[in-house]
Every structure is written in C-alpha cells, then in structure tokens.
Amino acid sequence: MHGKSRSAHLYNLHSVSIVCALRAERKRQKGITEEMAIYHLSMKIISRKNGYSAVASAAYRSGSVIPDDRTGLTHDYTRKRGVDDAVILTPANAPSWCGDRSVLWNAVEKAEQRRNSQLAREIELAIPREISREAARETVLAFVRENFVSRGMIADVAFHHMDRTNPHAHIMLTTRAVGETGFAGKVRDWNDRALAETWRASWADHANRALANAGYLEEIDHRSYERQDWRKRPAFTSERLPVRWKNGGWKQNAVSRTV
Incomplete structure (x- = not known):
C-alpha cells in the first residue's frame, strides 16, 4: 500500500x-x-367526529374481523402483522357479552347516537424491551386492572411487536358504565386530568417494578x-x-x- x-x-x-x-x-x-428503557404513554379519544369507528379501531388493533352493525361494513384485519395477543378485561359486575369483542364494540356504537360522539378512550404505551414477553404481558394487564377495570371500565388490550425493538400495547377503554342490558350514562369522572396523571405515574411504577425484577437498575420516569x-x-x-x-x-x- x-x-x-x-x-x-x-x-x-x-x-x-x-x-x-x-x-x-x-x-x-x-x-x-x-438497552435503556424509555417512557411513553399517550392518551386520545376515539371520536366519530374525526371519522373513527370503535368497531374498526378494535378490529385493527386486535388483528381480527368484526362486522359493523351500524354501517354494514366488515372490518377485516386478520392479515395485519405485528399483533401478538389481544385480550378483553371486564369488571366483576359486567355481563358475559362484554367479553365478546364484536358484541362489545357494536354495543358501544349503538349507545352513541350523535355524529360527534366520543366512542372510546385509547391508551398507548411503550413496553420496556428489557423484560420478557411473559413479564411484559402480566405487567400491562396488572396496570390495566388496577387503573381502569377497577373503576368500571371495560378494557380491550392489544399487544404489538413483542419480539421486536418497539414492543407496545394499545388499550381501548369504554366511556360509559355498563349494565346487564347495555351501556348507561357517561362517567365524567374518568375525564379528570388529575386521574390521567395518576395513570401515567402508575405505568412508570409498574414498568419499574418489572425492570427491577428482571435485574435492571435504571428506571423510567413519567415526568x-x-x-x-x-x-x-x-x-x-x-x-x-x-x-x-x-x-x-x-x-x-x-x-x-x-x-
């Protein structure tokens, strides 16, 4: 050379x-x-005013097929990649039909009559990739039970890309109290900003416990x-x-x- x-x-x-x-x-x-974990948790309202459908949203996030009784359309996302699991969690007093994704979200659509109706709340959160898939699943479900199901919400939880670099979960939540025959009135307390801050802090706590159990010293912070x-x-x-x-x-x- x-x-x-x-x-x-x-x-x-x-x-x-x-x-x-x-x-x-x-x-x-x-x-x-x-490999350091990062904090991400976002919240939004799925609203008919913005052109969204609770049925279509649930089908997309769960990678399933759901017919929409209100529009006559069938939303088929069974070929969607990256959906690893989807589970519905219900309060103890919820009727059994709430555990059926198609029945549940069609009932939500039926309960909302206005063109600008708020159909569901969605929480999207990043899962620390340092923890195992099984631990991640249990951590998310424990967070959902503690913060949402315990307050009377029905939660449809979808896990995406669990074996990749960006594991995350989508949590669709009902906005109305539920009874044997269907949904009742809106629960306005669930819209409290202070409650949203509680949820953000709670996810950091749950994730940090999972990280500690996996042997990691670093922590995530919601602030x-x-x-x-x-x-x-x-x-x-x-x-x-x-x-x-x-x-x-x-x-x-x-x-x-x-x-």
Whole structure:
C-alpha cells in the first residue's frame, strides 16, 4: 500500500474508532445504554367526529374481523402483522357479552347516537424491551386492572411487536358504565386530568417494578425533564479530545462531555 493511501486508510480507521469511542463514553457518563428503557404513554379519544369507528379501531388493533352493525361494513384485519395477543378485561359486575369483542364494540356504537360522539378512550404505551414477553404481558394487564377495570371500565388490550425493538400495547377503554342490558350514562369522572396523571405515574411504577425484577437498575420516569430534579441531570463542560488525523498527527477539537 502506498504511503498516501496507507495514511488515508489509517485516517478512516482512526476516525471511526475515535467517534465510536467518544459516543460510547458520553453515553456511559450519562448513564445511557443501548438497552435503556424509555417512557411513553399517550392518551386520545376515539371520536366519530374525526371519522373513527370503535368497531374498526378494535378490529385493527386486535388483528381480527368484526362486522359493523351500524354501517354494514366488515372490518377485516386478520392479515395485519405485528399483533401478538389481544385480550378483553371486564369488571366483576359486567355481563358475559362484554367479553365478546364484536358484541362489545357494536354495543358501544349503538349507545352513541350523535355524529360527534366520543366512542372510546385509547391508551398507548411503550413496553420496556428489557423484560420478557411473559413479564411484559402480566405487567400491562396488572396496570390495566388496577387503573381502569377497577373503576368500571371495560378494557380491550392489544399487544404489538413483542419480539421486536418497539414492543407496545394499545388499550381501548369504554366511556360509559355498563349494565346487564347495555351501556348507561357517561362517567365524567374518568375525564379528570388529575386521574390521567395518576395513570401515567402508575405505568412508570409498574414498568419499574418489572425492570427491577428482571435485574435492571435504571428506571423510567413519567415526568417531563422540567418537572424532574434538574440536579440529577448531567452538567456539561468542554474538553479537548483528539477526533481526527491530519498532517501526521491528531487534530484536537473541543467536545462536550458530562461530569
């Protein structure tokens, strides 16, 4: 190999090595690993006003086929990939028909007569990929029972991509109290913002217990950075480290690191 070509080759190797080393060191100093769990929980209302259907939404999330009695359409998502499991959880006083996905969501549609009706609430949450599939399933279901089913909601829980890098769950929740003959009035207390904050904190607690049981020390936090203790966040300083090869020597640039 010619001298110039060899220098260029060494430059490329050293550049890649140094950049990778710097990135790894920064992550180490910040306490970040490639496998670190992240927090995500979002809430939304499935509304007819926005063109949504509770029946279609349930079929899509569960990867099943459900006929819509109101529209006459059949929603078939049996070929949808990434749906690993779907289960319905009901309160103790709910009639048996609530456990049938087709009957349940058609009953929800029937109970809502307005064009702008709110049909269901949906919770979408990220599942830490550090925990096993079985532990993840039980953690999510325990969270759902504690926070939603215990309050009288019916929950349709779908698990997606459990063996991939983005395991998550979709939780569709009813918005009305239920009786033997069907749905009664809306439960306005379920719309309380303080309750939403309780749910967010509860998922962090459930997920952190699962992480601890799996042997992981890191925890997820439902709060924004602004609400967390800023003293726990790493401070930044400037340090001169070699980052590239030039004219037979290392060219030093200022880079940030955590302390």
